[in-house]
Amino acid sequence: xxxxxxxxxxxxxxxxEALRLWLRLLTCTQLIEKQxxxxxxxxxxxxLPRFDLMAQxxxxxxxxxxxxxxxxMMVTSGNITGITDQLVAEGLVERMDVxxxxxxxxxxxTPQGRTQFNDMARQHExxxxxxxxxxxxxxxxxxxxxxxxxxxxxxxxxx
Amino acid sequence: xxxxxxxxxxxxxxxxEALRLWLRLLTCTQLIEKQxxxxxxxxxxxxLPRFDLMAQxxxxxxxxxxxxxxxxMMVTSGNITGITDQLVAEGLVERMDVxxxxxxxxxxxTPQGRTQFNDMARQHExxxxxxxxxxxxxxxxxxxxxxxxxxxxxxxxxx
DNA sequence: TATTGTTATACTCTATAACTATA
DNA sequence: TATAGTTATAGAGTATAACAATA
Numbered sequence: 001x002x003x004x005x006x007x008x009x010x011x012x013x014x015x016x017e018a019l020r021l022w023l024r025l026l027t028c029t030q031l032i033e034k035q036x037x038x039x040x041x042x043x044x045x046x047x048l049p050r051f052d053l054m055a056q057x058x059x060x061x062x063x064x065x066x067x068x069x070x071x072x073m074m075v076t077s078g079n080i081t082g083i084t085d086q087l088v089a090e091g092l093v094e095r096m097d098v099x100x101x102x103x104x105x106x107x108x109x110t111p112q113g114r115t116q117f118n119d120m121a122r123q124h125e126x127x128x129x130x131x132x133x134x135x136x137x138x139x140x141x142x143x144x145x146x147x148x149x150x151x152x153x154x155x156x157x158x159x
Numbered sequence: 160x161x162x163x164x165x166x167x168x169x170x171x172x173x174x175x176e177a178l179r180l181w182l183r184l185l186t187c188t189q190l191i192e193k194q195x196x197x198x199x200x201x202x203x204x205x206x207l208p209r210f211d212l213m214a215q216x217x218x219x220x221x222x223x224x225x226x227x228x229x230x231x232m233m234v235t236s237g238n239i240t241g242i243t244d245q246l247v248a249e250g251l252v253e254r255m256d257v258x259x260x261x262x263x264x265x266x267x268x269t270p271q272g273r274t275q276f277n278d279m280a281r282q283h284e285x286x287x288x289x290x291x292x293x294x295x296x297x298x299x300x301x302x303x304x305x306x307x308x309x310x311x312x313x314x315x316x317x318x
Numbered sequence: 319t320a321t322t323g324t325t326a327t328a329c330t331c332t333a334t335a336a337c338t339a340t341a
Numbered sequence: 342t343a344t345a346g347t348t349a350t351a352g353a354g355t356a357t358a359a360c361a362a363t364a
Contacts, residue, residue, distance in 0.1 A: 015288045017299050022191065022287045024306045029188040030233060031313045032181065047353070066323060074189060076356060081324055083354095103322040103363045128181045129174045134312035139305050140176050146294065146302050147183045153293035154190045206330065225346060235333060240347055242331090262340045262345040 032131045039127055044120050049073070051124070053083050054092065054109065054117045063096055063106030092116060191290045198286055203279050208232070210283070212242050213251065213268065213276045222255055222265030251275060 033048070040046050056072055057064055066084065070077040084107055087093040092113035095105040109117060132140060192207070199205050215231055216223060225243065229236040243266055246252040251272035254264040268276060291299060 015284060017296065017303070018288045018291045019284055021291060021299050021303045021306075024303060024310060025184075025188055026192070028306050028309050028313065029184055031310065033185070034233070035313070049354075067321085070323095074193070075354085077323060078325075078357085079355065101322080101364075105323080125174060125178055129177045130316065131313055132177045132180060132309060134308050135305065137176065139308070140180050142301065143305050144176070144180045144183060146298050147180075147187050149293045149298070150187050150291060151183060151190065154187065154194075154290055157289065208331070226344085229346095234331080236346060237334085237348075238332060260341075260345080262338095264346075 032128075035131070036124065036127055039123065040120070043123060044116075046120070049075075049079075049083055050087060051120060053080075053087065054113060055121070057093060057107060057109045058114070058117050058121070060108070063108035065098070065104050065106060067104070069107065087113070191287075194290070195283065195286055198282065199279070202282060203275075205279070208234075208238075208242055209246060210279060212239075212246065213272060214280070216252060216266060216268045217273070217276055217280070219267070222267035224257070224263050224265060226263070228266065246272070 037048050040048060040051055052073060053069060056069055066077055066080050069084075070080045073080070084093060084095070088095065091110060093107055094110050095107055098104040098106055135143070196207050199207060199210055211232060212228060215228055225236055225239050228243075229239045232239070243252060243254070247254065250269055252266055253269050254266055257263040257265055294302070
């Protein structure tokens with residue numbers, strides 16, 4: 001492939017397949033995400049970031065540091081503070097001091113938070129299963145594998 | 160598949176494949192979207208919705224109604240008014256009266272808007288090609304096909 | 319000096335709903 | 342009555358940057 005041609009060539013688009021794929025990927029994600037947000041709002045009066053934060057904690061029974069939450073959720077730590085504050089106010093998560101590092105907190109689900117998350121997760125799974133109901137097991141595995149390549153490559157090339 | 164078992168069964172997750180696929184789809188989209196937003200901001204001082212609106216107009220040389228933009232971009236018409244206002248203020252798009260319907264406008268790119276969009280689109284394509292550079296032509300075609308099934312199914316089941 | 323987390327701030331995008339003008 | 346578009350509003354989500362406390 002000729003970089004010069006890409007930069008200065010007259011052809012308007014030499015890789016329409018990649019572009020088309022991106023637009024379709026974006027559309028699919030937005031459609032499903034919109035449904036999930038709408039359901040979370042209607043059935044549990046919560047939002048996707050709050051659900052995502054609880055989902056992270058569900059897999060960390062001993063709690064997770066704010067910094068780690070920030071990294072995994074790909075948002076700045078100031079925003080983690082805000083979302084955590086909301087969940088603490090609702091009694092769904094709690095901050096715990098960290099032995100040996102008085103700057104940091106471990107955040108974990110309260111028993112009430114765990115119960116509510118389980119309810120939400122069960123519903124959430126049904127919405128997602130429904131969204132992909134048109135695909136067979138093989139299709140799902142293929143999609144998963146190919147997106148894995150994209151994910152790794154994108155994470156590598158991000159500075 | 161037994162709906163009862165899904166609703167009331169003790170198993171915490173009977174379809175982990177669909178869930179894992181959704182999380183990966185979400186991650187990939189967010190990673191790429193974040194890069195695109197960042198590049199658009201740094202190189203062109205613009206945003207993704209503004210770029211998307213111009214991309215819609217680029218394929219409609221005679222202009223497109225606000226209503227149609229609203230439908231295609233999957234946001235309410237009030238938001239189309241706002242984004243259009245910004246682009247009009249920058250001289251990139253213009254509203255034109257519609258023959259025979261004085262309620263409506265046709266929005267189209269100005270010559271300046273078309274020039275700027277072409278610059279952006281060329282860069283944008285490179286970012287996207289890079290994001291999917293790890294995939295071969297066949298992989299891209301497969302992803303495109305499978306996501307097409309998901310898209311159609313999701314659009315059908317949305318009320 | 320570097321890191322963890324908080325605070326303050328500003329901006330974009332979004333949906334909802336009431337509204338005007340026209341069909 | 343229904344539709345196209347606007348306006349007003351409120352809230353979610355985000356990044357940036359300055360800051361305090363601790364490592």
